[in-house]
Structures are given as C-alpha cells and as structure tokens.
Amino acid sequence: MDGSAVAAARRALLEHFRWQDGHADMWRVFRDPAALAAVVGGLAAPFRDRGVTAVLGVESRGFLLGAAVAVELGAGFVAVRKPGALFPGPKLTAATGPDYRGNRHELLLRRDSLGPDDIAVLVDDWAETGSQALAVRDLARALGANLVGLSLMVDQLSDATRQLLPPVSALVQAAELPLTQ
Numbered sequence: 111m112d113g114s115a116v117a118a119a120r121r122a123l124l125e126h127f128r129w130q131d132g133h134a135d136m137w138r139v140f141r142d143p144a145a146l147a148a149v150v151g152g153l154a155a156p157f158r159d160r161g162v163t164a165v166l167g168v169e170s171r172g173f174l175l176g177a178a179v180a181v182e183l184g185a186g187f188v189a190v191r192k193p194g195a196l197f198p199g200p201k202l203t204a205a206t207g208p209d210y211r212g213n214r215h216e217l218l219l220r221r222d223s224l225g226p227d228d229i230a231v232l233v234d235d236w237a238e239t240g241s242q243a244l245a246v247r248d249l250a251r252a253l254g255a256n257l258v259g260l261s262l263m264v265d266q267l268s269d270a271t272r273q274l275l276p277p278v279s280a281l282v283q284a285a286e287l288p289l290t291q
C-alpha cells in the first residue's frame with residue numbers, strides 16, 4: 111500500500127474538516143482541488159493491485175467519492191440507491207438498521223450490477239452505526255460478489271460492528287477530529 115498517499119489524504123482531510131451548524135461539514139474537502147485529489151488517492155491506495163472490479167457507493171456522498179475511487183482503481187462504479195429515485199431494472203433491496211439519525215430505510219442494488227466474478231470495495235465518507243455498510247454487505251453477498259473491504263474518510267464504527275464487516279480502512283478515526291463545533 112502507498113502509505114504516503116494515505117498520509118497526504120489524512121492531512122488534507124484534517125486541514126479542511128470543520129463543524130458547521132452542529133454537523134460535520136465534509137463538503138469543504140470536495141471544493142479544494144488538491145485536497146479532493148489527495149482524499150481520493152488515499153481512499154484508493156489500500157485497494158490498489160487487489161484486482162478490484164467494482165466500487166460501491168451509497169447515495170449521495172458515496173456516489174461522488176466512489177466514482178472517483180473507481181477511476182483511480184480502473185474499476186467500475188456500482189450505485190447503491192435510496193428509495194424515491196428512478197432506478198430502472200430488477201433490483202435487490204435490504205432494510206437498514208437505524209442509522210446515525212435513528213432512521214431506517216431501504217437500500218437498492220440492481221441485480222445486474224454485481225456477480226460472483228466481482229471483487230468489490232465500498233467507499234463512503236463516514237460510517238457511524240454501520241447500518242448502511244451492513245446492508246451493502248448483505249446486498250453484495252446476495253449477488254455472490256466478494257466485498258473485500260470498506261474505504262472510509264472517517265471511521266466512527268464500534269469495534270463490535272467493525273467485526274461484522276469486511277476489513278475497514280479509514281483516513282481518520284472520528285476521535286481524531288477536532289472537537290470544537
């Protein structure tokens with residue numbers, strides 16, 4: 111793994127991270143071209159040369175990051191959608207547990223988007239309860255794909271939840287972020 115790429119991504123994230131209106135503001139890093147490139151490179155680094163064929167991303171920030179990481183890895187991008195948007199074709203659905211807001215919802219995956227030949231990675235900006243990541247794990251498994259890991263900007267998962275998931279790589283742990291709001 112290219113440790114320097116991960117280190118540069120960590121620096122970019124920590125430099126641009128702010129709290130805004132009581133919430134983590136992840137958007138600043140997207141606005142800075144160098145920071146965005148560093149973060150995308152750092153998310154891709156642990157999975158280079160792993161034969162990844164598909165990067166999965168959950169709507170909406172997972173779409174942005176996942177597609178960029180897919181380009182870095184020479185893989186395709188697979189959208190995991192939330193209900194309510196047009197998403198043609200036969201689909202699998204998985205119910206999530208309560209997420210960090212206490213909401214439960216369904217995630218949708220097209221049946222033709224993954225198969226047993228796929229080596230897949232889930233990319234997201236943040237995981238807290240892991241509710242969405244666990245549902246994606248189930249969806250990928252149901253289609254026979256090999257979900258080899260998660261690549262996150264921020265890991266706030268409990269140890270118990272992390273053990274239920276494929277190996278998690280993260281640029282930072284949530285506890286490393288500045289506490290000031």
Ligand SMILES: O=P(O)(O)OC[C@H]1O[C@H](OP(=O)(O)OP(=O)(O)O)[C@H](O)[C@@H]1O
Nearest residue numbers: 169170171209210237238239240241242
């Ligand atoms: O670990 P969990 O508790 O499941 O939460 C993690 C999810 O929540 C956030 O997305 P959100 O649903 O807020 O959508 P967004 O990307 O549009 O902000 C984040 O991008 C993850 O997908």
